[in-house]
Amino acid sequence: MTFSKREKSIYIELIVDIIAAGFYFSFLFSLSTPIDNPLEALGGTLLKITVASIIATIILHTFIIGADPVEAEDERDKAIKHRSTQLGYYALFTLNVIIIGSIFIDTFLEIPGSQPRFVALDTPFMIANAIVFALIAAGLVKGVSQLVLYRRGF
């Protein structure tokens, strides 16, 4: 099975994003709760992960794709990008509805006998991270659907 440069590029970005998100959220869950000072707790981790993922993307592009740039987008590439962006938007929308719904339930409704959840969205820090998760998940949906559409046809 051969892959075009564009598909390889999407694979690289997808893998780097998954690894970076894995590092970030595993670090986040390793922090002791409650987190009094989020900036201090996170330290430079977020910055380090961002810089490392940019460097990793450049290195992987150079070794896997080579020095030649990825060819310019044609109408099929644009059609696939539009469709996958649409699917990514649905994922982002759904996750945001879940996040907002969760916050509303926690704020305005007290359900008797309800158990504490694995991740309680009870602080701005946790809400911000839930939104970060939604953004990353939507990006993954977009990338995976692009790869599927390139293979399956569109």
Next chain:
Amino acid sequence: MSKMPKLKIDNSIRALRFEAGEMTQAELANRVGVTRQTIIALEQGKYSPSLELAFRVAQAFGKEIGDVFSCSV
């Protein structure tokens, strides 16, 4: 509005390339302004081109659009 059945668009690009002195996919892609992957997808029936691209492909072979593309239900 009633739901229309999906049309399957077939083409004879591969045969026409052969007739045109074994024109390569890359050459055709260059002539019509798309990537080689799009020509491969067209030949495999994995992509239905825009009307503009369909005309450009037909022009590249000096044919009418109906000579290159056909559809079936």
